[in-house]
Amino acid sequence: MQTKFNEANLTIRDELEQDYQKVFNLNQMAFGQNSEAELVDKLRQNKVNTVSLVAEADKETVGHIMLSEMHTSDSISVKILGLAPMAVHPDCQQKGIGSKLVYEAISRAKSKSIDAIFVLGYPTYYPKFGFQSAKQHNIVSEYDVPDDTFMVLSLSNNALEILSGKTVRYSKEFSEL
Numbered sequence: 001m002q003t004k005f006n007e008a009n010l011t012i013r014d015e016l017e018q019d020y021q022k023v024f025n026l027n028q029m030a031f032g033q034n035s036e037a038e039l040v041d042k043l044r045q046n047k048v049n050t051v052s053l054v055a056e057a058d059k060e061t062v063g064h065i066m067l068s069e070m071h072t073s074d075s076i077s078v079k080i081l082g083l084a085p086m087a088v089h090p091d092c093q094q095k096g097i098g099s100k101l102v103y104e105a106i107s108r109a110k111s112k113s114i115d116a117i118f119v120l121g122y123p124t125y126y127p128k129f130g131f132q133s134a135k136q137h138n139i140v141s142e143y144d145v146p147d148d149t150f151m152v153l154s155l156s157n158n159a160l161e162i163l164s165g166k167t168v169r170y171s172k173e174f175s176e177l
Ligand SMILES: CC(C)(COP(=O)(O)OP(=O)(O)OC[C@H]1O[C@@H](n2cnc3c(N)ncnc32)[C@H](O)[C@@H]1OP(=O)(O)O)[C@@H](O)C(=O)NCCC(=O)NCCS
Pocket: 030, 031, 084, 085, 086, 087, 088, 089, 092, 093, 094, 095, 096, 097, 098, 099, 100, 121, 122, 124, 125
């Protein structure tokens, strides 16, 4: 695709059924493999995708982000989501589309009264949205990952206190990757 990306024509909106194939292709292209594209399909099929947004410019799908349900080791009264995967068309990266997707996804999560969002990703990218090291708040991932790559963004007053000392888990679809 030769994308003549024009920022003025960029819209971020909820994903629709008609987007599914384009979103699959986008994830496949951005990651250079099928795993993340298939993960998106599974999360959607199993209805654990709480937020799924597409970035569209001139009717081309140029970005996608998904937030899906996460769980804690104990049953506690917080609603948490994991940000993954996120993809921007290789022709359109480094133009702020990813950032717009993250900001909009956070806004959607707030409107759904979500308490916190977790992400496993680049420690240089996500702090600008307010994500902090989860380890710093004594929250552990089920995966053995470097401390600074597993991050949390609190959206409610006492979410981090409630989550402190807990292990948080992605939906089972992630471990089937
Ligand atoms: C990560 C991604 C979604 C960012 O989208 P984007 O539209 O380019 O993002 P923005 O323009 O808002 O910001 C660009 C930032 O991406 C970050 N980034 C992208 N690739 C990165 C990498 N491999 N390592 C570290 N940071 C990276 C940088 O911090 C960059 O910031 P800079 O402008 O200070 O250099 C996009 O690069 C992508 O689709 N990559 C392939 C798939 C992927 O890795 N997804 C994320 C994991 S789920």
